[in-house]
Amino acid sequence: MHEFGVGILGTGMYLPEKLLTNSDLEKMVNTTDEWIVKRTGMKVRHLLEEGVPTYTMGVEAAKLAIRDAGLSPADIDLIIATTVTPDYLTPSVSCLIQKHIQAENAAAFDLNAACTGFVYAMTTARQFIQTGFYRNVLIVSNEGLSHVTDWENRNTCILFGDAAGAVVLGRVDQQYGIRENYIASFGNLGHSLTLPCFYLPEEERQKRTLGRERSIWQDGSEVFSFAVRAMTDATRRVVEAAGKTIDDVDLVFPHQANLRIISGAAKRLHLNEEKVAVILQETGNISSASIPVALDMYSKNDRIKKGDTLVMVAFGGGLTVGSCLMLWGK
Ligand code: UT7
Numbered sequence: 001m002h003e004f005g006v007g008i009l010g011t012g013m014y015l016p017e018k019l020l021t022n023s024d025l026e027k028m029v030n031t032t033d034e035w036i037v038k039r040t041g042m043k044v045r046h047l048l049e050e051g052v053p054t055y056t057m058g059v060e061a062a063k064l065a066i067r068d069a070g071l072s073p074a075d076i077d078l079i080i081a082t083t084v085t086p087d088y089l090t091p092s093v094s095c096l097i098q099k100h101i102q103a104e105n106a107a108a109f110d111l112n113a114a115c116t117g118f119v120y121a122m123t124t125a126r127q128f129i130q131t132g133f134y135r136n137v138l139i140v141s142n143e144g145l146s147h148v149t150d151w152e153n154r155n156t157c158i159l160f161g162d163a164a165g166a167v168v169l170g171r172v173d174q175q176y177g178i179r180e181n182y183i184a185s186f187g188n189l190g191h192s193l194t195l196p197c198f199y200l201p202e203e204e205r206q207k208r209t210l211g212r213e214r215s216i217w218q219d220g221s222e223v224f225s226f227a228v229r230a231m232t233d234a235t236r237r238v239v240e241a242a243g244k245t246i247d248d249v250d251l252v253f254p255h256q257a258n259l260r261i262i263s264g265a266a267k268r269l270h271l272n273e274e275k276v277a278v279i280l281q282e283t284g285n286i287s288s289a290s291i292p293v294a295l296d297m298y299s300k301n302d303r304i305k306k307g308d309t310l311v312m313v314a315f316g317g318g319l320t321v322g323s324c325l326m327l328w329g330k
Contacts, residue, residue: 006129007177007329009071009136010168011296012064014057015046015283020161029154036158041259045161045284047146053087054144055096057164061292062101062140065166069136073103076168077134080125081110082117082288084195084317085144097140106138114193115255115316116183117141117288118165122312122324123181125169140166143287148195150208150215159257160216161284165292176307176329180238183322189226193218193317223319227257228264230315234323235269238311242325246271248309249325251298255314256280256290265313277303287316304328 021044022033036042048054058081066073081094088096094108113120118141125137145160195216196204207217231254239246246269254262256279266276277294286293291312298304306328313323 002132003130004132005172005174005177006126006169007172007326008167008295009170009330010065010067010069011166011292011299012061012068013163013165013293013296014060015163015293016048016057018047018049020045020047025158028151029157031154031158039260040159041278041280042158042284043281046163048144048162054083054085054142054147055087055093057144057162058093058097058140058142058166059100061164061166062097062138065138065168066101069168069170071136071168073101074105075136076103076106076138078125078128078137079103079106079108080121080137080139081108082113082121082139082141083110083143084112084114084287085147086110093142094140103138113316113320113322114318115257115287115290116314116318116320116322117316118291119312119314119322119324120183120320122169122178123183123322126178126181129169129171136168136170138166138168139292140164141288141292143289145216145285145287148214148216150211152211153215155220156216156218159285161286163283163286163289163293165289165296167292167295172329176327178324178326180241180325181323182234182237184320186319186321189319190317192222192226193319195317224258224261226319227261227315228268230321231261231265231313232268234321235265235311235313238323238325244309249275249311250308251275251277251304251310253277253291253294253310253312255316256283256294257285290314299330306330
């Protein structure tokens with residue numbers, strides 16, 4: 001069967017205007033700008049205004065990505081929205097976006113692989129386009145993490161922000177586009193990063209005795225060491241599967257959870273830090289939106305050249321891991 005080349009045709013993003021700085025956080029919990037910068041690299045996050053739903057960011061990012069691809073909403077065959085903060089379970093975020101951008105020909109579903117959602121969605125979308133089943137797939141990663149942050153818990157509230165990033169994937173010349181995907185899950189480690197929904201067992205309640213019950217909780221150091229190992233391994237896998245070496249990679253787009261995690265993985269890979277995209281100082285951890293937002297920023301600032309070898313690599317709740325190697329064809 002003929003296989004089509006699959007690549008990114010357009011990118012877009014949306015960051016809310018309201019800012020939360022480290023000095024704002026100093027007034028909210030017992031922390032310091034110095035601690036946050038040293039331990040995470042973060043300086044500013046963007047937050048949705050109170051009462052504004054997550055999907056509104058995705059709508060803006062989606063419109064920009066479709067325009068950047070030179071398409072119109074009617075050209076989109078499928079919308080995959082990734083999020084851990086859906087405004088409703090139904091209608092799904094993807095259906096809300098479909099309605100608001102008027103993508104009348106698109107099927108739509110949500111995908112939850114927490115912070116790895118975008119990489120999972122890239123893998124999923126590729127299958128539809130490669131086989132010829134669909135032509136244009138819109139991936140929108142929307143994360144309103146301020147909705148699920150416990151603002152009294154200094155272990156977590158310094159980390160998260162709100163954002164949406166979007167890409168349109170479609171057919172590209174075979175010499176460009178996605179070469180390798182890798183996705184994996186480690187459900188046995190799921191307890192180390194949790195966000196309860198309808199079910200709140202005693203052990204989860206115990207982790208949240210201070211503030212909000214339905215908020216993100218994590219064992220920071222357990223997730224940290226998993227993340228460094230998993231991102232290193234996932235990067236190596238796609239590089240080797242593509243018959244390349246780390247030196248062939250021009251830019252790595254890692255999930256933006258902590259600068260020390262990113263640096264730790266880069267060091268293990270013997271990867272020059274200049275080849276690693278970092279945006280977390282101005283966004284915080286925006287879960288699955290990290291990679292598409294970074295892609296949009298780097299692409300719009302001409303920091304990606306046609307033909308560049310890119311690796312995207314993420315880890316997240318589940319726990320989940322994923323990576324993707326592609327040759328940039330825009
Ligand atoms: O995408 C979601 C996935 N999640 C992650 O990627 C998170 C991965 N983990 C991390 O990024 C890091 O573990 C954190 C940034 C969450 C924490 O950094 P750490 O270097 O692992 O610090 P720690 O938890 O070991 O805490 C060190 C100290 C503790 O004090 P004691 O017990 O040594 O006296 C904490 O209580 O730092 C304290 N601490 C803080 N101090 C000032 C923890 N949070 C803060 C804070 N400000 N915000």
